Amino acid sequence: DADVTQTPRNRITKTGKRIMLECSQTKGHDRMYWYRQDPGLGLRLIYYSFDVKDINKGEISDGYSVSRQAQAKFSLSLESAIPNQTALYFCATSDSRTAGWETQYFGPGTRLLVL
């Protein structure tokens, strides 16, 4: 979905390096999420933010941190990358004003390789 963009799309880094993955959205949604996808494991939630001042850990937050710089921007950082953080990372957004349980809309993903 072009309304949710992620940069970079691909990244190769070395063990111990600090890297940041960025997500921006023009959908006007208040809620944003970071997931990682590993083959055979589906998607797992890393962190989520329901508004600029609300940050929450997901099921696999260890080794990661996030920053919600504005309603439209949500960054994921790996403070000291390790090889088992090699994965496909997705950002998603949703709108809490939606009646019922809102749909999440995903960015194109960032493929990260940690050597």
Next chain:
Amino acid sequence: AQSVAQPEDQVNVAEGNPLTVKCTYSVSGNPYLFWYVQYPNRGLQFLLKYITGDNLVKGSYGFEAEFNKSQTSFHLKKPSALVSDSALYFCARILTGGGNKLTFGTGTQLKVEL
């Protein structure tokens, strides 16, 4: 634990034939269920969701899913498969306990052949 399961890693079907991609959910928690599709080198795209109401849910690209409470299933179906339907399909559900967090199945690779 609240979860969804996709029992098939891969499903193969001939173009023009009906397709089914299976999903079952654990009884605990709410049965708010979603289907997403991932095309190669793309993000996940929303197909459909069941929250309440009619057990047969119609979604994008001609897909539909049937919520079956007695069998705790939410299988994705399409009457006539296209080669372009070949993709990775994920079932997901809302986790209760606050918020709009999703838990995903492990995914099913659908391959539609001529």
